[in-house]
Amino acid sequence: AQTVTQSQPEMSVQEAETVTLSCTYDTSESDYYLFWYKQPPSRQMILVIRQEAYKQQNATENRFSVNFQKAAKSFSLKISDSQLGDAAMYFCAYRTLYGQNFVFGPGTRLSVLP
């Protein structure tokens, strides 16, 4: 079974600085999808970024980018120019190529300091 690990329960970053959230996963599959979701205090789950494992190019969405290291089974999220609105729980998630369900990591709580 696949597992997702987020080793940082809590992180903090100064406003306008850059922070990296780590995620590792375990799978025997060669093709799959990876996601980062953000859950602010409102508790709504918001998709931040997604990555297809068969693509070598790291995904980027505005201030959010990932460092996908397939061999190391690592999928970290970099947030540049951090804003107060980035404060939230961040969940890393894995999905098999033909599956439907996600496997979520335990989450990292990010605080942004003014």
Added chain:
Amino acid sequence: GAVVSQHPSWVICKSGTSVKIECRSLDFQATTMFWYRQFPKQSLMLMATSNEGSKATYEQGVEKDKFLINHASLTLSTLTVTSAHPEDSSFYICSAITTGGGPLAQHFGDGTRLSIL
């Protein structure tokens, strides 16, 4: 973008009553919907997978008779917590996935905070 509506957002009820939570996909057809439970400061725990027109698939440890799931149409799934007790108090989130494959993300509802007195 794809929108999933979940209702109600917050419900308080007495122990022993049943509570129904609705999850609707507003602008797409969702062949599959998922129901999650989230305890404070924890991750999402999958409770069951709901496929339109068929019985839901429950995760190990989830009581089928306690958490009734119905997915009668391509846009609506319901979760009924039967004979609710205080230990059932939690945050429940539904999500829906569109038809087809590819790196489709799950689209989440805004969640339902259930408090059983």
